[in-house]
Amino acid sequence: MAGFITKRLLQALFVILAVTLIVSFAIRLSGDPAIMLMGGGNVTEQDLQNIRQALGLERPFHVQYLSFLQGIFVGDLGRSFIGNTPVSALIGQALPATLLLAFTSLLISIVLSVPLGIHAAVHRGRWPDQLIRILSLVGLSFPNFWLAIMLVLLFSIFLGILPPSGMEGPESFVMPALTMAIILTATNVRLVRTSMLETLSQQYIMVARSKGLRDRIVLYKHALRNSAIPLVTYIGVQFGNLIGSIVIVERVFNWPGMGTLAFDAVSNRDYPVLQGTIAVLALFIVLINLAVDIAYGLIDPRIRTE
Amino acid sequence: MKFSKTMKALGLTAAVALAPLMASSAQAAGTLTTAVAIDPASWDPIDTFLVDWSSAANNIYDGLTARGADMKLTPALATSWEFLDDNKRIRFKLRENVKFHNGEPFNAQAVKFTFDRLLGEEGRKGPQQSNYNSIERVEVVDDNTVDFIMKQPDPVLLTKLAGYGAMIVPPKYVQEKGDDYFNTHPVGTGPFKFVEYNPKDRLILEANPDHWGGAPKLDRLVFRFISEANTQVAELQAGRIDVATLIPFGLAPTIEKSQNLSLMSVTGPTVVSLRFNTKDGITKDVNVRKALIMGVDRDAIIKAVLLGHGKPIASFQSELSFGNDPALKPLPFDLAKAKQMLQAAKVPAGAPVRIDFRGNDATFREVAQATAGYLQALGLKPALQPHEPPVLLNDIIPNGKTGEAWHQAWGGWTFDYDNNAYLMYHSGEKWNPYYNDAKLNEMLEKQRLVYDVKEREKILQEIARYVADQALELPLYNQNTIYGVNKRVKDFDAPADRRFRYTKTSVE
Numbered sequence: 001m002a003g004f005i006t007k008r009l010l011q012a013l014f015v016i017l018a019v020t021l022i023v024s025f026a027i028r029l030s031g032d033p034a035i036m037l038m039g040g041g042n043v044t045e046q047d048l049q050n051i052r053q054a055l056g057l058e059r060p061f062h063v064q065y066l067s068f069l070q071g072i073f074v075g076d077l078g079r080s081f082i083g084n085t086p087v088s089a090l091i092g093q094a095l096p097a098t099l100l101l102a103f104t105s106l107l108i109s110i111v112l113s114v115p116l117g118i119h120a121a122v123h124r125g126r127w128p129d130q131l132i133r134i135l136s137l138v139g140l141s142f143p144n145f146w147l148a149i150m151l152v153l154l155f156s157i158f159l160g161i162l163p164p165s166g167m168e169g170p171e172s173f174v175m176p177a178l179t180m181a182i183i184l185t186a187t188n189v190r191l192v193r194t195s196m197l198e199t200l201s202q203q204y205i206m207v208a209r210s211k212g213l214r215d216r217i218v219l220y221k222h223a224l225r226n227s228a229i230p231l232v233t234y235i236g237v238q239f240g241n242l243i244g245s246i247v248i249v250e251r252v253f254n255w256p257g258m259g260t261l262a263f264d265a266v267s268n269r270d271y272p273v274l275q276g277t278i279a280v281l282a283l284f285i286v287l288i289n290l291a292v293d294i295a296y297g298l299i300d301p302r303i304r305t306e
Numbered sequence: 307m308k309f310s311k312t313m314k315a316l317g318l319t320a321a322v323a324l325a326p327l328m329a330s331s332a333q334a335a336g337t338l339t340t341a342v343a344i345d346p347a348s349w350d351p352i353d354t355f356l357v358d359w360s361s362a363a364n365n366i367y368d369g370l371t372a373r374g375a376d377m378k379l380t381p382a383l384a385t386s387w388e389f390l391d392d393n394k395r396i397r398f399k400l401r402e403n404v405k406f407h408n409g410e411p412f413n414a415q416a417v418k419f420t421f422d423r424l425l426g427e428e429g430r431k432g433p434q435q436s437n438y439n440s441i442e443r444v445e446v447v448d449d450n451t452v453d454f455i456m457k458q459p460d461p462v463l464l465t466k467l468a469g470y471g472a473m474i475v476p477p478k479y480v481q482e483k484g485d486d487y488f489n490t491h492p493v494g495t496g497p498f499k500f501v502e503y504n505p506k507d508r509l510i511l512e513a514n515p516d517h518w519g520g521a522p523k524l525d526r527l528v529f530r531f532i533s534e535a536n537t538q539v540a541e542l543q544a545g546r547i548d549v550a551t552l553i554p555f556g557l558a559p560t561i562e563k564s565q566n567l568s569l570m571s572v573t574g575p576t577v578v579s580l581r582f583n584t585k586d587g588i589t590k591d592v593n594v595r596k597a598l599i600m601g602v603d604r605d606a607i608i609k610a611v612l613l614g615h616g617k618p619i620a621s622f623q624s625e626l627s628f629g630n631d632p633a634l635k636p637l638p639f640d641l642a643k644a645k646q647m648l649q650a651a652k653v654p655a656g657a658p659v660r661i662d663f664r665g666n667d668a669t670f671r672e673v674a675q676a677t678a679g680y681l682q683a684l685g686l687k688p689a690l691q692p693h694e695p696p697v698l699l700n701d702i703i704p705n706g707k708t709g710e711a712w713h714q715a716w717g718g719w720t721f722d723y724d725n726n727a728y729l730m731y732h733s734g735e736k737w738n739p740y741y742n743d744a745k746l747n748e749m750l751e752k753q754r755l756v757y758d759v760k761e762r763e764k765i766l767q768e769i770a771r772y773v774a775d776q777a778l779e780l781p782l783y784n785q786n787t788i789y790g791v792n793k794r795v796k797d798f799d800a801p802a803d804r805r806f807r808y809t810k811t812s813v814e
Contacts, residue, residue: 030694030696030697031694031695031696031697031699031700031701032696032700033696035696035699035700036695036696037355037433045736046436047433047435047436050430050431050435051431051432051433054430054431054432080347082346082347082348083346083347083348083353083489084347084348084353084485084486084489085347085348085489085490085505089505090505090506093505093506094506149536152536152537152540153540156540156543156544157540157543157544160544160545163541163544163546164537164540164541164543164544164546165532165537165540165541166507166530167507251533251534252534252536252537253537254530254531254532254533254534254537256504256505256506256507260506260533261506263533264344264533269696
């Protein structure tokens with residue numbers, strides 16, 4: 001197990017290296033941040049030179065990138081071009097906000113999709129199944145920003161019961177988490193349903209039923225645990241997508257998280273913030289996948305022994 | 307099955323969980339909340355280039371001079387000034403018995419410290435120094451008098467002292483606490499004091515009852531950073547913010563229709579034009595350029611795309627700008643005449659006109675499409691080319707890679723035509739890749755040396771006339787600054803430059 005984890009962590013290092021290299025290089029193709037910092041306005045070439053020098057932008061790309069890498073190992077991610085704030089401080093504030101939102105959405109989606117998926121599987125072909133499948137299709141078809149705006153319209157403008165943006169208290173979580181959870185649930189329901197159907201056709205389920213066990217025990221004790229493996233794998237994969245959609249959702253709800261940070265960094269060409277944010281997010285995705293691999297063992301003893 | 311019961315239970319749980327979350331939409335009495343788009347991250351005056359910085363910081367700091375929503379320059383931390391030594395020395399008398407929020411006294415040393423810092427190494431790293439390079443140094447005469455020694459004349463200096471990099475900072479506090487601390491814990495002499503700053507979320511200020519201008523009526527100011535326009539409008543509709551600064555033209559009617567909100571649309575600094583390539587293409591010919599101007603119905607564009615929140619312009623400046631000449635009228639829209647002029651200039655049918663513009667500007671995209679429609683009606687072949695803003699600003703324009711025309715939006719908070727004209731028309735300037743005219747250069751240089759207001763205004767007006775005669779651009783419009791304001795806000799002076807100063811404002 002220790003060997004496995006070490007190997008995965010080394011892989012993680014490589015992934016982060018590759019991701020940050022691509023991002024650092026690509027963002028530099030899109031124009032000079034000095035001009036953005038000066039508001040695109042009243043400046044002479046000399047002023048731009050001064051700014052570039054102060055930001056260390058006159059150095060060749062490989063020098064800039066290597067100094068960024070060097071910084072990573074001592075926990076120094078550089079300073080934002082805007083306001084000179086340490087990037088690590090910005091991430092320190094944004095990361096908990098994003099993780100809290102991501103895990104809340106994931107949790108809501110699991111709480112919703114597992115019973116719904118089982119319900120659909122049990123009633124295969126009958127109306128509850130049809131309804132759940134149609135709803136899931138509808139959920140899949142919503143663009144997340146549109147869904148977010150509709151929720152704001154309903155809960156904040158018409159009903160006036162939820163704050164349209166910000167992270168102020170538990171009520172602030174409802175809409176952003178719901179937006180992401182709806183989209184996640186739509187996929188997860190289908191996954192649970194399919195996986196459950198497969199498990200339910202296994203012989204041991206027939207045996208369980210034939211010994212007269214109650215439905216609830218058969219489903220939750222025997223079937224669910226066995227159909228959980230694909231779900232857990234998929235949740236690991238989903239976490240990457242989740243981070244992708246969180247950028248949009250955070251922006252609509254003005255959530256002070258990593259998505260907002262990354263979005264602003266791209267629009268302001270704030271290289272250090274963007275590189276730092278991406279590196280940390282990449283690290284998280286890698287770690288989540290590692291956690292998923294470990295979780296297999298917990299769910300399925302057969303994998304543990306291998 | 308038991309599942310339907312489970313479902314019901316789930317639904318019920320959700321309903322119960324949501325019930326106590328009735329959002330507190332009503333705001334606290336005495337607190338006014340403003341939404342601005344971007345968190346400047348540092349509240350130090352020398353670090354910033356953002357209007358959003360000023361929207362908040364104009365309440366924390368004072369300058370030697372001040373300019374209110376009426377755009378009139380008034381004394382502030384300086385009570386009077388005089389020009390000495392052939393205008394090379396400007397002497398400021400300072401206001402007495404003024405204290406910074408931390409108790410430190412405001413005096414001549416503080417002014418000297420502020421400008422030494424701005425003009426020295428510290429300021430070199432930031433974007434503000436270049437605006438104040440005309441100042442050689444600041445000398446302390448006595449505790450309440452300072453002299454500005456000028457490197458070169460700067461007729462706009464007094465205006466520039468009213469904002470941004472020239473805001474006066476407390477020397478002892480900055481030196482003792484260091485720059486990083488000052489960035490996030492600003493101290494000034496202004497009507498509101500710093501309370502709390504949560505990056506990417508909000509800045510909270512409270513009234514400074516000892517302010518030299520009298521205590522403000524509000525107890526607290528909250529500035530929230532919301533970069534998505536729809537979100538700002540939603541917050542405004544939900545009654546959780548009082549002033550929204552990011553209102554796209556398309557959402558203006560929503561606010562107008564809302565019962566508890568009002569829309570304030572005031573003349574702003576931003577002017578937009580299509581500038582012409584005077585070196586290549588059909589726009590090389592001044593008569594063709596004039597024909598293109600006359601062929602585009604600018605009034606119709608203002609009405610249809612900006613929904614009326616703009617004004618036609620004859621020169622590249624706002625009507626509030628110093629140097630604006632109300633007597634100078636834009637060329638009229640006359641399609642038939644424009645066609646005739648194109649024929650006279652022997653422009654072949656289907657001649658290409660490429661327009662380069664900032665791709666992220668949704669409003670201008672519509673303006674560009676409308677313009678292309680008019681050019682098509684003239685028998686030309688327009689092409690729209692969107693760019694990433696830094697690419698357009700860094701490469702396409704300065705390196706002279708534009709098509710026949712390009713999009714330029716401009717608006718300096720100083721409201722002085724010099725800020726636009728010199729940078730747009732003087733040869734060798736970054737924003738002027740094509741045009742070089744000795745006569746125009748001379749006029750542009752001359753007005754920079756003249757302190758006499760009347761004489762300088764005359765030269766600036768001559769410049770505008772000359773540029774219009776040469777038809778160097780197609781002046782499109784002066785865009786309004788739009789605010790959405792909750793009706794509970796009283797005595798809100800909508801500033802053209804978004805530099806709020808909430809001293810007289812109150813809330814119900």
